[in-house]
Amino acid sequence: MELWYTEKQTPNLGITCKTSKTLHVEQTDYQHLAIIDTVQFGRMLVLDGMVQTTIEDEFVYHEMITHVALNTHPNPRNVLVIGGGDGGAIREIVKHRDVEQATLVEIDRRVVELSREYLPEISCALDNPRVTVRFEDGIRHVRENAGIYDIIIVDSTEPVGPAVELFSSGFYASIYNALKEDGIFVAQTESPFFNSDLIRSCFSKISREFPITKLYLANVPTYPSGLWSFTIGSKKYNPENIDIDRELTYDTRYYSPKIHRGAFILPKFVDDLIRE
Numbered sequence: 199m200e201l202w203y204t205e206k207q208t209p210n211l212g213i214t215c216k217t218s219k220t221l222h223v224e225q226t227d228y229q230h231l232a233i234i235d236t237v238q239f240g241r242m243l244v245l246d247g248m249v250q251t252t253i254e255d256e257f258v259y260h261e262m263i264t265h266v267a268l269n270t271h272p273n274p275r276n277v278l279v280i281g282g283g284d285g286g287a288i289r290e291i292v293k294h295r296d297v298e299q300a301t302l303v304e305i306d307r308r309v310v311e312l313s314r315e316y317l318p319e320i321s322c323a324l325d326n327p328r329v330t331v332r333f334e335d336g337i338r339h340v341r342e343n344a345g346i347y348d349i350i351i352v353d354s355t356e357p358v359g360p361a362v363e364l365f366s367s368g369f370y371a372s373i374y375n376a377l378k379e380d381g382i383f384v385a386q387t388e389s390p391f392f393n394s395d396l397i398r399s400c401f402s403k404i405s406r407e408f409p410i411t412k413l414y415l416a417n418v419p420t421y422p423s424g425l426w427s428f429t430i431g432s433k434k435y436n437p438e439n440i441d442i443d444r445e446l447t448y449d450t451r452y453y454s455p456k457i458h459r460g461a462f463i464l465p466k467f468v469d470d471l472i473r474e
């Protein structure tokens with residue numbers, strides 16, 4: 199018998215994967231959590247019925263949510279990740295030797311515990327001595343910490359449940375305050391095909407706080423439409439100003455300085471979204 203998992207990504211479209219095993223299912227205090235093994239993408243973390251990450255394609259998302267900001271900042275020492283309990287963003291951040299402290303603030307302890315158990319390829323840097331893991335609400339954390347971070351990365355779930363406020367103006371204002379005077383902020387902002395209103399609204403809210411606001415794209419096969427957006431807000435440095443011939447001192451599979459530069463070149467319909 200074949201078993202297939204379907205995420206209904208919109209009311210009219212879904213992604214369907216043949217599964218080889220269901221590894222874990224539970225209702226945590228915050229969300230429904232499942233880890234399933236799929237034939238095409240390997241182990242997959244699913245929260246509230248939405249694919250968060252898979253072993254086969256996670257590198258695209260995790261490299262692109264981290265290295266663009268980290269390579270824009272000349273000296274990123276203190277980095278915060280909000281959400282990101284699978285540990286993928288942290289794994290990429292600690293590749294930067296300049297980073298002295300990387301803090302993960304995840305609201306749901308079970309996401310971290312189960313990622314450690316079932317997704318070690320992704321969570322492998324959570325025990326790095328430069329990493330601190332805190333189980334608390336990211337919204338509260340940024341409200342209570344002013345002017346201390348060089349970079350803040352919001353690696354959140356879709357805007358449902360505890361993540362709704364992570365897409366609000368008040369939160370972006372707190373992020374601005376939690377950053378140092380030359381700090382950079384980046385957030386995942388969903389699919390230009392299916393979430394155009396969200397992208398438009400996030401871009402407008404972020405650009406009210408940050409003098410430099412840019413959208414960039416990457417291709418993540420298991421996310422709705424595959425085309426995924428990130429919005430970056432910067433107090434001082436323009437993320438498009440990167441030396442494309444710069445040599446990286448660490449390994450990547452998707453990110454390169456050329457991809458960094460190219461990711462800001464937007465298809466016209468996406469560019470139109472953020473110009474409106």
Ligand code: SAM
Pocket residue numbers: 228245249250251259280281282283284303304305306309334335336337353354355356360361362364386
């Ligand atoms: N890469 C993923 C994606 O875009 O599909 C996001 C992955 S990560 C698992 C998202 C995490 O954000 C979840 O583990 C969730 O518990 C966490 N989260 C949601 N709201 C939060 C909040 N207010 N504070 C801290 N973490 C939060």
